[in-house]
Amino acid sequence: MNDSTVAVIVVAAGSGTRLGRPEPKAFVPLGDDTVLGVALDAVLGMSDAPYLVVVAPDERVEEARAIVAARAGGASVAFDVVAGGETRQESVSRGIGALPHVIETVLVHDAARPLTPSIVFDEVAAAVRARGHGVVPGLPVIDTIKRVDARGRIVATVDRSELAAMQTPQGFPRSALEHAYSRAHGEHTDDAALVESVGMPIDIVPGDARAFKITVPADLHRAEQLVAERADTAAAITTPAGAASVVVPRVGTGIDVHAFADDAGTPLWLAGLNWPGERGLSGHSDGDAVAHAICDALLAAAGLGDIGGMFGTADPRFSGAHGEVFLAETVRRLADAGFRVGNVSVQVVGNRPKLAPRRAEAEALLTRVVGAPVGVTATTTDGLGFTGRGEGVTAIATALIVPGPGQA
Ligand SMILES: Nc1ccn([C@@H]2O[C@H](COP(=O)(O)OP(=O)(O)OP(=O)(O)O)[C@@H](O)[C@H]2O)c(=O)n1
Numbered sequence: 150m151n152d153s154t155v156a157v158i159v160v161a162a163g164s165g166t167r168l169g170r171p172e173p174k175a176f177v178p179l180g181d182d183t184v185l186g187v188a189l190d191a192v193l194g195m196s197d198a199p200y201l202v203v204v205a206p207d208e209r210v211e212e213a214r215a216i217v218a219a220r221a222g223g224a225s226v227a228f229d230v231v232a233g234g235e236t237r238q239e240s241v242s243r244g245i246g247a248l249p250h251v252i253e254t255v256l257v258h259d260a261a262r263p264l265t266p267s268i269v270f271d272e273v274a275a276a277v278r279a280r281g282h283g284v285v286p287g288l289p290v291i292d293t294i295k296r297v298d299a300r301g302r303i304v305a306t307v308d309r310s311e312l313a314a315m316q317t318p319q320g321f322p323r324s325a326l327e328h329a330y331s332r333a334h335g336e337h338t339d340d341a342a343l344v345e346s347v348g349m350p351i352d353i354v355p356g357d358a359r360a361f362k363i364t365v366p367a368d369l370h371r372a373e374q375l376v377a378e379r380a381d382t383a384a385a386i387t388t389p390a391g392a393a394s395v396v397v398p399r400v401g402t403g404i405d406v407h408a409f410a411d412d413a414g415t416p417l418w419l420a421g422l423n424w425p426g427e428r429g430l431s432g433h434s435d436g437d438a439v440a441h442a443i444c445d446a447l448l449a450a451a452g453l454g455d456i457g458g459m460f461g462t463a464d465p466r467f468s469g470a471h472g473e474v475f476l477a478e479t480v481r482r483l484a485d486a487g488f489r490v491g492n493v494s495v496q497v498v499g500n501r502p503k504l505a506p507r508r509a510e511a512e513a514l515l516t517r518v519v520g521a522p523v524g525v526t527a528t529t530t531d532g533l534g535f536t537g538r539g540e541g542v543t544a545i546a547t548a549l550i551v552p553g554p555g556q557a
């Protein structure tokens with residue numbers, strides 16, 4: 150058995166009213182499994198197996214125990230299953246009550262977010278241990294948000310740069326979580342809100358688009374598609390029949406360089422974002438080297454040429470055009486050619502802008518436009534070369550794409 154001091158409480162006791170299925174949401178089929186089963190696989194994929202507490206509807210505790218035992222036994226993971234309460238908060242509270250004494254770090258996770266990658270659990274647990282206080286994954290808010298009155302009339306537009314959409318797993322030192330649960334008043338929709346309410350600090354780390362919550366039928370449909378894609382990939386790689394028709398992914402590389410503009414008033418657009426206060430890049434379009442490098446990597450992988458060949462270098466229709474325009478069209482052309490994007494990794498080389506504070510925002514925006522995970526990293530060249538002298542920016546992208554039937 151594991152001797153971890155980390156526990157994950159998986160809350161699965163909700164009824165799933167908004168999903169509108171006869172069975173509670175965690176027991177709804179997902180692929181050849183259930184929502185709960187898929188969520189547990191993600192937890193059990195952590196690099197160090199945690200202690201597991203599953204909180205199930207009162208009448209489904211034994212069914213949940215069988216689902217957990219089938220997996221946790223093989224993984225030598227110690228676990229408990231307890232009955233939940235009327236609200237999520239009550240269910241979490243009952244999960245906390247089932248923690249063994251040795252546990253020091255607690256992650257609370259919604260079973261309703263079954264496709265959360267295991268690495269998110271690892272990162273949240275590591276961050277809680279390193280910082281000694283609460284850590285929750287969040288994504289930047291992409292839509293414009295309005296405050297609305299009871300009549301449905303807009304009262305104000307909220308500054309979304311101050312907002313983040315909360316996901317789970319939400320991690321806390323055990324002592325902080327227990328303290329907050331023993332002191333908090335009223336009902337809170339997540340554990341961070343409850344811990345905040347007693348004045349304890351919580352940090353946000355980047356969430357993951359795959360950690361979306363299954364709330365309404367469209368979410369379940371999206372999860373089913375992702376699970377089916379995962380199963381197809383696994384079958385292609387692991388089964389003898391699949392080996393004969395294995396789908397070979399393709400990779401492509403793209404590099405783009407733009408000089409900083411002479412005019413200090415030129416706005417900077419990079420990674421799809423506007424960077425107020427930073428000098429812009431020169432170019433026929435908006436000079437977004439990150440978006441352009443990604444386009445080249447995608448086009449190269451698909452054998453569709455490059456961004457210059459596709460959009461020209463002086464077409465007046467693209468004068469000042471934002472990177473999103475080129476990216477969206479590139480992805481569309483790939484789809485027409487029978488490819489879908491697996492993932493993209495792009496590195497920015499330059500002194501400015503400092504990417505780290507807005508990395509999550511850039512990744513979320515690019516991920517949305519590309520329709521697949523986009524990771525963004527940044528580095529400097531220790532003062533060497535044109536990037537080191539602060540004369541411009543380089544971006545280097547690698548894209549992995551998957552051919553559809555007939556393309557392999
Ligand atoms: N009494 C409750 C309510 C919710 N949850 C869990 O909290 C997570 C987030 O809740 P939500 O997605 O809102 O689930 P439901 O309450 O089931 O959905 P609905 O509000 O549509 O009924 C889910 O994993 C759910 O199982 C729980 O354990 N106990």
Ligand SMILES: C[C@](O)(CO)[C@H](O)COP(=O)(O)O
Pocket residue numbers: 237259314315316317338339340362
């Ligand atoms: C915990 C949570 O998933 C964070 O986003 C969310 O608050 C719970 O969902 P609900 O729909 O508010 O119950």
